[in-house]
Amino acid sequence: MGTHYLEHFFRPESIAVVGASETPGSVGEQVMRNLLDAGFRGAISPVNPRHGEVHGLACAPRVRALEHAPDLAVICVPPRAIHQVVEECGRHGIRAVVILAAGMGESGTGVKRLEQAVMATARRHGVRVIGPDWVGLMRPHLGLNATFSRSRALPGQLALVSQSGALTSAVLDWAESRRVGFSTVCSLGDTTDVDFGDVLDYLALDPETRSILLYVETITDARRFMGGLRAAARLKPVIVMKVGRQQESYRATSSHTGALVGADDAFDAALGRAGAVRVPTIGQLFAAAELLASGKRLAGDRIAVITNGGGPGIIATDLLVERQLQLARLGEKTLAALNRHLPARWPGDNPVDVLGDADPKRFAAALDACLDDDNVDGALVILAPQARTDPEGTAEQLCQADTRRKPVLGSWMGGSRIRTARERFTAAGFPNFATPENATEALSALSRYRRSQALLMQLPDAASARSEPDLQTAQEVISRALEAGQTRLTPLQSKTMLQAFAIPVTTTMVARSAEEARDAAQRLGLPVAMKINSPEITHKAAVDGVRLNLVDGEAVAAAYTDILEAVRKARPDAAVDGVSVEPMHTPRHGSEIMLGVVRDPVFGPVISFGAGGSMVEVIRDRAVSLPPLNDFLARDLMARTRVGRFLQLDQDSHLRRELEHALLRLSDLVCSLPRVTDVDINPVIADAQGVVAVDARIHVRDSRSDGYGHMAIMPYPRHLARRETLPGGHEVLVRPIRPEDAEMEQAFIEGLSDRSRYYRFMDHMGHVGLAMLVRFTQIDYDREMALVAVDDSGETPRQVGVARYVTNPDGRSCEFAVAVADDWQGRGLGRRLMERLMTVARERDLDRMEGQVLAENRGMLGLMDRLGFRRQRIPGDYSVVQVERSL
Structure with missing residues (x-):
């Protein structure tokens, strides 16, 4: 794999200290002293036009005067000079810069313009930036202490990444007294460029790091944070302390779900999906640090x-x-x-x-x-x-x-x-x-x-693969509502949306007169329930807009008049479009469930499950998770609630499968429709016969987001699935791999001949273990891709080929691998899979694809030649050929 794009920060061989000084108390003096005292093994180049020498080292007047471009520049100059220094660094070929200067993180239009100008210049030159307003970076085993802190870090295998310089200093002081060592200490400051996701991505594969501590105040890029966190937490323990809980937004008054689910719940859900552990206090962070160390x-x-x-x-x-x-x-x-x-x-x-x-x-x-x-x-x-x-x-x-x-x-x-x-x-x-x-x-x-x-490590069931929703109908409902100025769909519109995703709902009719209400009740079958129909009224019972168990036509007609009069008194400003009429759903042994979605400003959609009904905000029994969900995640979500345990949803039953289906389809809905912001399905009546949504409210907004830009975790890219006809006329389905494919993937690998398996893995592997299956099937679609070819012509679908790539640490190239079942080789499947894979990589803005092929694998080397890959021998290893091509 290629060199990580943060390598110059975390493993520099040369450092320039811009603003280096011998003035006691200055940032430049402390940084120089720390680098020298720590015994940095590389070259240190002070830069300052006022000095010819700093701490016994020759001092250059400008960055451009340095004979060679160092790997890392540490900028310790006043804020007004930072822009010019970054410009010089970029022109001189320096690609990694840390900014220690205080003041740029302060509020104010002028400061913000300066920060934007600095970042624009850095991007123009391809310079990565950590800071501003950060304490610095330590790599004790390298003798690297590029900080202005007076604290020291002992060598160890624990990494600390923090947004607080004060907390970083406190941890270091505590750790020194406890003899706890660190592989890395990184105080990020204002994450204008390099942020948590980038650093976690590096630490995931850092051989010096065994465990990671995070102190988080704000997350700016949820997708990047989740990508780095999931990559790291799969390999190493990650302990997180998060402070600065955000205020609940307007949605707290617009839906039951919004009133129950806050921003902190979204952060917890994100950590749960990544496999990290959260601690609430500094004391617990220290305790976890000591044990992890x-x-x-x-x-x-x-x-x-x-x-x-x-x-x-x-x-x-x-x-x-x-x-x-x-x-x-x-x-x-x-x-x-x-x-x-x-x-x-x-x-x-x-x-x-x-x-x-x-x-x-x-x-x-x-x-x-x-x-x-x-x-x-x-x-x-x-x-x-x-x-x-x-x-x-x-x-x-x-x-x-x-x-x-x-x-x-x-x-x-x-x-x-x-x-x-x-x-x-x-x-x-x-x-x-x-x-x-x-x-x-x-x-x-x-x-x-x-x-x-x-x-x-859990593997979803293969049976959880779901049919395609009716996206066209759902999109039409949203478009018509937005054209009419609605941001809240009516119950009828909301139920139409749910039906488009195969979520069972009660039949609903809208009546705009007492006579229409009577007629609707007769057609639906008595008894019925009637509710005010208004996109502006969320809690209908609060305005006396609900009548239940109406058993005859006279009662229905009277209820229509009563509802309208009551609502006019309670909400004279609300636009009302008659009433909704639906059959009473009163199972003898049913339970009221709530399914919901809120849109977190950082992590996007958050799905909740819990006890429903009119007392939902009093009972406050709910659990949350980030979509996309699979069957296992849906079951885990239900099992974390009291109502889930009461209904014994941890055991296989018809009711569990029905609720699981509803959660999975709700996940599909919010993944597929970026214009949907909130969903409130309450109550869902659950009994032995199944589930049915009795009432629903969906909130929408106009959005320019396409695809999955609103998601913190990239969902399954179903749009990449297509049928392919091979040159000999054989037809296969080529689609991205799913977690549910674990059994099929295992059968494919173990069904390869010894030679084919050796050519693919360069190892005489036998049984495919659970960890490998999880790694192969539960992929991060934002950072990698695996396309499987499925022969579904028989009774049981069979995987007959796979091509995958993983994005390299440089973020611009990827490494590929491809394998085809022995009885499907020679039919053109390998070429078709690779062509599709290259197309996907190109669409993801990757520049280059590379891989390694055994020199004896002449068939694969011939395919690479036909696809335009260039061969290159690996020095000292003539058994393997490096192949690569531009995309």
């Missing part, structure tokens, strides 16, 4: 607590349960071992109270017994400094214990008496915490990380 991981949620006091054990138990962890049930062998090593008066269960007079060996014996228990996934050891306690000796015993099998955390409570013991823990790199609260928070973060990774 130790490399500990939980295999389950069952925790053993070993303590020398009953009180701390009870506190730990409460904390574990509150954080959705479990007290482990100790096995008979474990209890027998504990009985041998502990006094007869010990309580005999978990928490394991070793009593106040416990010496270090008693603690160690109890811990060993618990770690040997298959019912225990981790242990928390709590020590309170009592009269006969030996804090230092017990700490020494824990440090020597075999804790490689399972995570073990220490919590030595107190102050002066346990200070030496904590120092021993820190020196040994043993996870230790001042309080049980911090320790259980750290365990909770590990547990949530394990669950999030398990969620990412």
Whole structure:
């Protein structure tokens, strides 16, 4: 793969410090001192017209006076000079710039114009920018400290990416005292160019980084953030602290869903889809950082607590349960071992109270017994400094214990008496915490990380593939409404939209007179419900605009008049178009469900599921997720609610499948229609026979967004599917791969001959594991593409070929791979797949496609020649040929 476009920031071999100085207290002086003190191994070039030498290094008067263009320029000049410096950097061939100057991030028209001019110049020259208003960048293992911070970072494998310079300094100060090391410390400042998504994309493949901490204040590019976060979190733990909750927008008063789902819910949903873990406080961020830095991981949620006091054990138990962890049930062998090593008066269960007079060996014996228990996934050891306690000796015993099998955390409570013991823990790199609260928070973060990774590894069912919706009808409804000046569709229009996506609805008729209402009721069948029909009234019951269970024509006629009179009194300004009439849907054992969508200003559509009905805002039982959904995500969404657990939606049933279908079609609706902003389907009546939407309200707005620009996660690009006729007359369906294709993909790979499999993977692989299936089928369509050829002429569709590309770290090129089933080779399928793949890559603005082919694979090399690829030998490896072509 090509060099990452951030390589010059994170692995520079030469640095220019523009504004370098020896003036004490200046930014330029501190940056120079930090680079020299850290022992940066590359060349350092000070730039300042006022100095001939800075800290013993020759100082150039201008950037253009540098003999060679350095990899990285650190700009420490006043704001008024930044634009000119960036211009010089661009002309001199410098492609990576960090701006440390304060002031550019302030508000004001003049400052904003300066920032825009700087960024326009940078883009014109192809210069990437981090900052302004940032603390800087540290890569301790490289001796790189390009910051104006007085803090230092020890080498380690934990990366910190933060938007707050103050928090960055606090973490570094804490980490130094705890001997926690970092692979990377990056304070982004104002993310005018390089942002979280870019840095996460780099750290995902950085061999020096094992875990990542994020401190987030604002997200400016949701698609880029989600792309980088998903790439990183698939490979490494990512712990996130998010502050600055946004105010709920106007939608809080326009729909039930909007009143329930805030911007913070959208952020949580985004992290859930990416597999990252969120913590709410700085203390918990520190706790998670300490445990992640130790490399500990939980295999389950069952925790053993070993303590020398009953009180701390009870506190730990409460904390574990509150954080959705479990007290482990100790096995008979474990209890027998504990009985041998502990006094007869010990309580005999978990928490394991070793009593106040416990010496270090008693603690160690109890811990060993618990770690040997298959019912225990981790242990928390709590020590309170009592009269006969030996804090230092017990700490020494824990440090020597075999804790490689399972995570073990220490919590030595107190102050002066346990200070030496904590120092021993820190020196040994043993996870230790001042309080049980911090320790259980750290365990909770590990547990949530394990669950999030398990969620990412789930494979959807093949049966979840859905029929195409009636997009034309839905688009026509929206267009007519917008032409009439509506931003809220009427219930009838909303139900027409739902029907276009195969979501069951009750039949509705609009009546504009009492006689029409009576006639509609007779045609629909009594009893009926009647509701005011107005695009301006969202909560119809609030204006007395609803009548239920009308059993005869007289009651219907009277209700029509009553509804109009009541609404005129409550909302004389509202435009009213008669009433809607629909049959009463009153199942004996039905439940009221709410399905909804709100449009978050950053992450786009957010889907919610929960308890419905008129008390929905009081009950407040809902869960949220970002679309697009698949069957597993839909089931997970339902299972996270109380109503979902009440209806036992975690078990396979007709009702679960019907609700799952409705959620999937709602996901299709908001993915396919960027003009839809909010959807409120409440109530949906759910019973053993299925589901039906009784009432619905959809909000729309005129939008120039095409395709999936409104989505934080690129949905399935169904528009790329098409049937292809090969030269011999054989027909196949070529379409993007889906998560539901896992079984078919597995059969395809394992069905290849040994030679074909070796040619594709350059390895004699056998069984395809779960991780590989997930990686091959659950792709990020914004960053990669896999086109499968499906032979659907028989009873069971069969995958007979696949071509895929992955965008390289440079963001401009991609690496491809292609494979065709043995019995389909020689029919022109490989060429057709590659031509389609190149077209897709070209449409995604990629410039070049490249790949590697075994030198003995003459058939593939011939295909590459026919497709216009250029061959190139790889120095030192004559078994592989590099092929590439411009797109």
